[in-house]
Amino acid sequence: MILPEIRMEGPAAPATRRRRKEARPGEIIDAALTLFVERGFAATRLEDVAAAAGIGKGTLYLYFDSKESLLAAAVQRDVAPLFEEFERQALDADTPRAELIARVALRWWQALSGEPRRGIPKLMLAESGNFPGLAREYVARYVAPMQDRLLASVLRSGIARGEFTPVDVEYAVKVLVHGLVFLPVWMHSLGQVDERPFDPERYLRCWVEMSLRALGVRATPVDGEGRG
Numbered sequence: 001m002i003l004p005e006i007r008m009e010g011p012a013a014p015a016t017r018r019r020r021k022e023a024r025p026g027e028i029i030d031a032a033l034t035l036f037v038e039r040g041f042a043a044t045r046l047e048d049v050a051a052a053a054g055i056g057k058g059t060l061y062l063y064f065d066s067k068e069s070l071l072a073a074a075v076q077r078d079v080a081p082l083f084e085e086f087e088r089q090a091l092d093a094d095t096p097r098a099e100l101i102a103r104v105a106l107r108w109w110q111a112l113s114g115e116p117r118r119g120i121p122k123l124m125l126a127e128s129g130n131f132p133g134l135a136r137e138y139v140a141r142y143v144a145p146m147q148d149r150l151l152a153s154v155l156r157s158g159i160a161r162g163e164f165t166p167v168d169v170e171y172a173v174k175v176l177v178h179g180l181v182f183l184p185v186w187m188h189s190l191g192q193v194d195e196r197p198f199d200p201e202r203y204l205r206c207w208v209e210m211s212l213r214a215l216g217v218r219a220t221p222v223d224g225e226g227r228g
Contacts, residue, residue: 025063028053029077030116032070037119037188041067041127068134071123078117079142082108086150097158098217101176102208104151108180109204121181122188147173158215165216172215179207 031052035044046067050060064070086104089095112118128135151173158164183200191198212218 024053024055024059025073026077028055028060028063029070029074032067033074033119034116036067036071036074036123037116041071041123042130068131071134072137075120075124075138075142078111079120082111083142083145083150086146090150090154097154097161097163098212098215100154101151101211105180105204105208109183109200112184113200118184119188120184122185125185143177147177151176155215163215163217167215176211179211183207 028049032044032049035048035052039048044067046060047057049067049070050057053060064073085107089100089103112120124135124138152169155164155167155169155172159166159169183203187198187200
């Protein structure tokens with residue numbers, strides 16, 4: 001799915017109006033993503049998005065022609081830059097591979113911890129059956145590259161350099177990614193009714209420690225119970 005071109009009206013518009021028009025696509029995406037997470041993708045109408053963004057439906061169509069293009073734009077804006085950042089870091093041969101894995105986990109949460117961004121993984125999982133084409137594109141453009149191109153290369157290089165113990169790389173990357181994706185999914189589903197306290201940063205520290213120990217790295221113990 002290709003993000004539709006954003007069309008601007010005449011070049012003679014006043015500066016304040018131009019700034020408003022430049023900000024509008026982001027405001028529409030924010031409104032749409034909030035509604036998608038709260039109501040579900042199928043239940044949200046473009047009329048609802050326009051109302052939440054404080055614009056008319058006709059104005060919305062100047063920027064986006066469908067709900068699918070809105071969701072694609074949200075993912076492209078909020079998720080795609082993360083993978084580009086991780087790939088740049090992975091190319092730095094001087095960075096220990098264990099440190100890189102920890103960075104990926106913490107940066108992932110830093111970028112997606114705010115509302116409504118952290119609802120994106122749960123939204124994609126929930127709507128995969130109803131919109132398989134959208135789900136396939138999400139997997140092809142983001143999930144598979146994260147596993148097969150980024151994390152797999154990190155694990156293989158770590159093994160080759162003697163930093164990690166040999167593992168089944170093909171499935172180890174799935175275990176790593178699934179552990180990260182579980183965090184926002186939990187917080188937007190059963191976590192909302194679980195009365196037990198839950199600290200996402202502590203979860204990530206534990207994820208890092210357990211993952212690195214499984215790879216043969218002695219990680220820094222996490223705070224709290226089980227510290228040894």
